[in-house]
Amino acid sequence: MPNDTQWQLDLRPANIEDGLDIILGGRWCIDASLPSPCVVLDALDDHIHSLRFDAAGLSDWDSGLLTFLGGVLKACAQRNITADTSGLPSGAQRLLAMAMAIPEQKVAGRDKGRRDMFSLVGAATLEFFRDGPQMLRFLGEITQSLLRLLAGRARFRARDLWLEIEEVGPRALPIVSVISFLVGLILAYLGADQLRLVGAQVFIADLVSIGMVREVGALMTGIIIAGRTGAAFAAQLGTMQVNEEMDAYKTLGIPPVDFLVLPRMLALMLMVPLLTLYAGFIGILAGLVVSVTIFNIGAFEYYTETLRALEFKHFLVGLSKGTVYGAMIAFAGCLRGMQCGRSAEAVGRAATSAVVTAILLITIAASIMTIVYYQLGI
Amino acid sequence: MLETTPPIPHIEVRDLSIGYGDFVVQRDLNFVVNQGDIFVIMGGNGCGKTTLMRALVGLQRPLQGSVLYSGEDFWGASEEDRQRLKQRLGVLFQSGALWSSLTLADNVALPIAEYTDLPQARIDEIVAFKLALVGLAGFEDFYPSELSGGMKKRASLARAMALDPDILVIDEPSSGLDPLTAKRLDELIVELRDSLGTTIVVVTHELASILSIGNNSVYLDAETHTMIPTGNPQDALNSGHPKVRHFLKRGAA
Numbered sequence: 234m235p236n237d238t239q240w241q242l243d244l245r246p247a248n249i250e251d252g253l254d255i256i257l258g259g260r261w262c263i264d265a266s267l268p269s270p271c272v273v274l275d276a277l278d279d280h281i282h283s284l285r286f287d288a289a290g291l292s293d294w295d296s297g298l299l300t301f302l303g304g305v306l307k308a309c310a311q312r313n314i315t316a317d318t319s320g321l322p323s324g325a326q327r328l329l330a331m332a333m334a335i336p337e338q339k340v341a342g343r344d345k346g347r348r349d350m351f352s353l354v355g356a357a358t359l360e361f362f363r364d365g366p367q368m369l370r371f372l373g374e375i376t377q378s379l380l381r382l383l384a385g386r387a388r389f390r391a392r393d394l395w396l397e398i399e400e401v402g403p404r405a406l407p408i409v410s411v412i413s414f415l416v417g418l419i420l421a422y423l424g425a426d427q428l429r430l431v432g433a434q435v436f437i438a439d440l441v442s443i444g445m446v447r448e449v450g451a452l453m454t455g456i457i458i459a460g461r462t463g464a465a466f467a468a469q470l471g472t473m474q475v476n477e478e479m480d481a482y483k484t485l486g487i488p489p490v491d492f493l494v495l496p497r498m499l500a501l502m503l504m505v506p507l508l509t510l511y512a513g514f515i516g517i518l519a520g521l522v523v524s525v526t527i528f529n530i531g532a533f534e535y536y537t538e539t540l541r542a543l544e545f546k547h548f549l550v551g552l553s554k555g556t557v558y559g560a561m562i563a564f565a566g567c568l569r570g571m572q573c574g575r576s577a578e579a580v581g582r583a584a585t586s587a588v589v590t591a592i593l594l595i596t597i598a599a600s601i602m603t604i605v606y607y608q609l610g611i
Numbered sequence: 612m613l614e615t616t617p618p619i620p621h622i623e624v625r626d627l628s629i630g631y632g633d634f635v636v637q638r639d640l641n642f643v644v645n646q647g648d649i650f651v652i653m654g655g656n657g658c659g660k661t662t663l664m665r666a667l668v669g670l671q672r673p674l675q676g677s678v679l680y681s682g683e684d685f686w687g688a689s690e691e692d693r694q695r696l697k698q699r700l701g702v703l704f705q706s707g708a709l710w711s712s713l714t715l716a717d718n719v720a721l722p723i724a725e726y727t728d729l730p731q732a733r734i735d736e737i738v739a740f741k742l743a744l745v746g747l748a749g750f751e752d753f754y755p756s757e758l759s760g761g762m763k764k765r766a767s768l769a770r771a772m773a774l775d776p777d778i779l780v781i782d783e784p785s786s787g788l789d790p791l792t793a794k795r796l797d798e799l800i801v802e803l804r805d806s807l808g809t810t811i812v813v814v815t816h817e818l819a820s821i822l823s824i825g826n827n828s829v830y831l832d833a834e835t836h837t838m839i840p841t842g843n844p845q846d847a848l849n850s851g852h853p854k855v856r857h858f859l860k861r862g863a864a
């Protein structure tokens with residue numbers, strides 16, 4: 234009795250001419266380290282035209298055996314060698330027949346690999362230049378949709394707008410509070426250090442209030458909301474893309490831009506400026522705390538100085554920046570979500586890319602607006 | 612051979628209640644799936660077939676009762692024991708649940724690579740064979756999003772049987788398949804049972820499959836929230852509970 238726990242493979246010239254007998258024995262299971270079909274293929278030289286299997290000694294088998302035989306039979310078919318499988322267990326014969334029943338599909342145009350540096354750089358470059366027109370197109374779609382909204386014809390549910398407003402506004406208050414307080418504090422210290430040199434520490438109030446209201450409040454809020462809400466928009470729309478929900482809207486004749494993008498865009502354009510105001514207020518509060526406790530400036534003094542420094546135009550600048558940043562974040566988040574591919578990985582990439590794009594757009598917009606406002610003397 | 616040996620119980624379900632929170636979907640489920648059975652769980656939409664399947668494969672703790680695998684209590688076992696039992700299960704989900712960021716080959720290879728230490732070349736051979744069995748040879752490098760609905764279903768079957776599981780649990784194998792492919796899949800399921808001795812639990816309401824492959828079955832009734840044991844579906848069709856006959860005859864008689 235041969236050893237039942239090991240596989241055995243024996244190749245013997247058959248008694249008929251040009252033939253080879255393959256004798257299988259023992260245990261052929263997937264967890265054993267089975268031989269590769271190459272062992273047989275190497276023995277197939279040119280003058281062998283037929284194969285025969287003898288599996289009488291087989292004690293146990295599973296797909297391990299089938300995988301091996303499948304490899305052998307496929308090679309035989311390619312080399313026009315006839316294979317007589319009648320010596321195999323009947324179940325194995327039937328399963329092999331099923332595996333062979335549908336020929337391998339040769340699908341054109343699928344080259345895997347090609348991941349050298351040049352092709353990667355090339356693909357990334359092409360992608361970059363494709364992105365511009367796509368952004369413009371999306372901008373156009375949003376504009377059309379806004380025009381439809383103004384004309385009162387947009388497919389749009391006010392309820393969605395309220396939901397989004399709640400999500401991006403009130404729920405963002407804690408994080409905006411913490412960050413703007415800390416940034417206000419940093420500004421105060423920075424100012425105190427410089428102004429001490431000229432003995433004008435009370436101007437901390439000017440620096441903190443104008444800085445927070447005009448510039449830093451909007452910028453910090455923009456960056457927080459880009460990370461918090463922009464990424465969420467991309468992930469939401471991306472998942473809808475994966476589940477064919479977008480296609481379902483389209484077939485109903487509801488433009489996804491009206492239904493999904495518009496409420497998000499409006500919510501951010503409304504809430505980011507408000508959050509910016511709030512951030513400015515918290516920053517000024519932080520400046521006050523630092524001035525009173527560390528630098529011995531009177532609270533009333535700080536208060537009057539702040540009132541004197543803040544002009545209406547500073548609020549306008551801050552609010553306008555907040556509105557523009559909000560639009561940028563919604564634009565980047567929705568764009569990346571709509572462009573999303575159909576896999577879990579693609580959704581992750583969309584979210585990441587939404588944040589990167591939003592921050593890039595915010596920075597560009599911030600620079601342009603700062604220069605323009607300076608030129609206009611605002 | 613299967614007919615002559617006395618049946619060995621493989622899965623035993625005892626006094627099982629399943630549901631979500633306070634919502635009991637099915638109660639008092641009692642049945643035994645024997646080694647080498649093709650056991651059909653049938654019933655109308657929303658009667659709790661998928662929920663039962665999730666309780667069988669360890670995704671959702673039942674509200675009450677126990678599931679025994681070869682006599683071992685599944686839900687009463689420790690986390691490690693449950694993990695060991697789960698490895699012998701292959702599961703095909705109703706929606707396919709292929710991993711969208713992996714190619715088909717990687718989808719099938721992942722369980723093998725996780726649970727065996729076979730060399731990559733052998734894994735590739737096994738993957739190629741499994742995909743060939745479900746008629747998807749040559750689609751190794753496709754991503755799930757590039758496949759048709761029926762192809763996804765077949766690819767998930769290839770993944771479910773990657774490790775030659777002892778028990779294959781299949782939710783709706785043939786929904787979304789064309790009649791010829793569905794028939795081929797039925798043949799494959801029968802063949803897996805006959806040749807590899809796999810115990811198969813099929814959740815389906817595809818009448819043709821129920822009648823042609825099942826050798827034992829239960830019917831989950833959505834109205835009474837409990838099961839009706841139906842035995843061999845062929846017999847149920849002719850002489851079963853009126854409700855089951857009604858179901859199997861598509862509402863006629």
Ligand SMILES: Nc1ncnc2c1ncn2[C@@H]1O[C@H](COP(=O)(O)OP(=O)(O)OP(=O)(O)O)[C@@H](O)[C@H]1O
Pocket residue numbers: 631634636654655656657658659660661662663705
């Ligand atoms: N996550 C869940 N939370 C609460 N109830 C659920 C949940 N999933 C399903 N249900 C409810 O449980 C019941 C059974 O659902 P299940 O998915 O098991 O049905 P099914 O028999 O598989 O139906 P189908 O034939 O349509 O696949 C349904 O009434 C459904 O509403």
Ligand SMILES: [Mg+2]
Pocket residue numbers: 660661662705782
């Ligand atoms: Mg279901």
